[in-house]
Amino acid sequence: MNVKTRKRELVKEFSPMLEKTRFTTKIWIGVLLAIILVGLYAFALQVIKGHAVTGMRNNVVWGLYIINFIFFVGVSYSGAFISALLHFYKTPWKTSVSRIVEIITVLSIIVGPVFILLCIGRLDRLYFLFIYPRIQSPITWDIIAIITDLIGCFIYLYLTFIPDFAILRDSKKLNIPIWRKKLYRFLAANYQDTPTQRKKLHKITGTMSKMVIAMAIVAYTVLAWIFSLTLQPGWNSTIFAPYFIVAGLYSGICVIIIAMYLTRKYFNLEKYIIRSHFIWAGAFFLIISLLYGYFTFSDYFAKWFSHKSGDINLLETLFDRYFWEFIFANYLGVILPLVILSIKKLRTIKLITFAAVIGVLGLWLNRYLIVIPTLETPYLPIQDTRPEFIHYTATWVEWSLTFAGIASFLLLFTLIIKFIPVVPISGIIDREREINDAKLKSE
């Protein structure tokens, strides 16, 4: 196999994605920018007028922002976990999906923490968290974990990008602006794909992948502890940490499947992202959804059976005010994907993606039901009985910022896959090289 020729062929194959921006893409970017602008206006309003413009009050102090934070961070951790697993076990079909997973991982860990900043009433005092940290507080652990994880994910993502940056740097025929060429040269870090360089890069990427798995577990555990170490009804649960990890994996695999479907469809990548990718992802999704359903049942069953007054109040609220949300999040959101993924005939690309969409929506609602009803049913009676103090309803400001966050995620995803091939060229070559080597050995 002539590697140089193969690289040229692959660059040529992927160059339309990198060189041209379709009209539909431009409209897509325009729509996303418009949503982000509305979000920025909402943010400015929140900064000027304070949290009064949100639905958060003395009682329900957390709202959509924290839910989005948990959701995105969960996606990131599971992305890191899955990506590192793919790399760690050198899965044959990892090449086509690894980049999608890696991009999702990093973008989620960038967008997620922005939401926690929106929760802070006095952003001007944010630096207090760093100059007066309280080591005993799970919030401090979370800050440390997120920052460490963010940097770790960046390094890991960058390591996986380096060979492709080098290939793009060396592609003379690639019709891209000079600044991009310069940027590829800088980011390629003089990588020449020599055996020693390749060995070193594989070694450090392997170490980082193990580290990222460990970090994902630690960081998401810490995030779960923010809730479970408090004595709030519904939160003070010993299984919250593993439950969060499983839920994170659940949301992560759902987002990955959706991203795989959209990228495949948009860039006509049927050659690279094949049905078996969806089947494998679906199998993983099935296992995780079984685990997720089991944890959800176990958590709520223990709450119901122990009959503690706080938990009973919470369950009454869940089955009264939040009945349909509860049914969707914890019944449909789990059972529907389970049915689709369990029956062989239903395991088509479209239906697996549909199951993933249901899974994502169900999980987001599940996070909502973990946060809001608990804050609405505290142990101590609510002093001020104004309805807006007891019950939480998100305002347009919160919804705008939520959609702005999702739009930012999608925009960054779109821009990154315009900047670097969505299927790693180096990965394809490595895979072909492995097959070639194996053939030579067998001969």
Add this chain to the structure above:
Amino acid sequence: MKSNLFKYNFITSFIVALCFITNGFAQKTDASNYRMKFKFKTVKQKDNSRLLEVSFIGQNKKNRKDKVPVYNAEINFYNTLNEDEKLLGTSKTSKEGIAQLVLQKNQNYLTDKNGYINLKAEFKGTDAIDEEDSEIAVKDINLELNLKEIDSVKTGIITAYTIDSVGVKTPVEEAEVIISIKSMLSNMKIKEGTIENGKYEFEFPTDIPGDANNNIIVYSSIEDSDDFGNVIQEKSANWGVFKKEIKKNKNTLWSKAAPLWMYIVLTILLVGVWANYMYTIINLFKISKEGKELILNSEE
């Protein structure tokens, strides 16, 4: 008119009180179901005033746990001698069924030839509740408590005597006395003894904790004595020994400094992770350096 008003108030109060008890609902709520307990006692207090107290409570004849205080009942207190009755004062029972009257220390009492003061408490009765009365006879005792260190031994000295009409002090021949100290919820008994010939001495324990300033309030009391009723006296002494230094919470979840293991675990984790990051970055530089050398060599 006055008596009707009283009757109305009293019966209503009793029925209202009955309504507040859960056990009485199934039974008739009239007073005939209740046996009246009319208890009278006197306490000579630390300032030598005398407290007269009546406890007036109705106890259900069928259910002894069902007790209802008689509220707003007027109790007359008398000092009697033979046929003479001297009204000392009147008091109404509280919601707890307690009526109290405090007589100042300079109160003149009628005493019999043995020096006994005859006291009587009387409830005149209503249509619903029969009249009640109770009498007690006590000698007017003077109880003194002194706390002092004798030969470095913390000692309590109790003296008890009576004073006759001409002012002659007569030591009390015999009386049981209880020594206690004031605690957080009630008094804690530390000693019991007998006053003989007007005196009782005791060694004060050396391991009693005091308040923030090491002060201890000591009580000497005669309780339910046939001759003297209840008498109590108190004194304060700086004899507390408990001076435990308030231990500052170091390295706990709630102190400024976290538990040591938290620092250790966090440091190990962070050093481990960041060392790996550094290792990765160093290797990246090595990769970059190697590539740069290759480029330079190819250019040459």
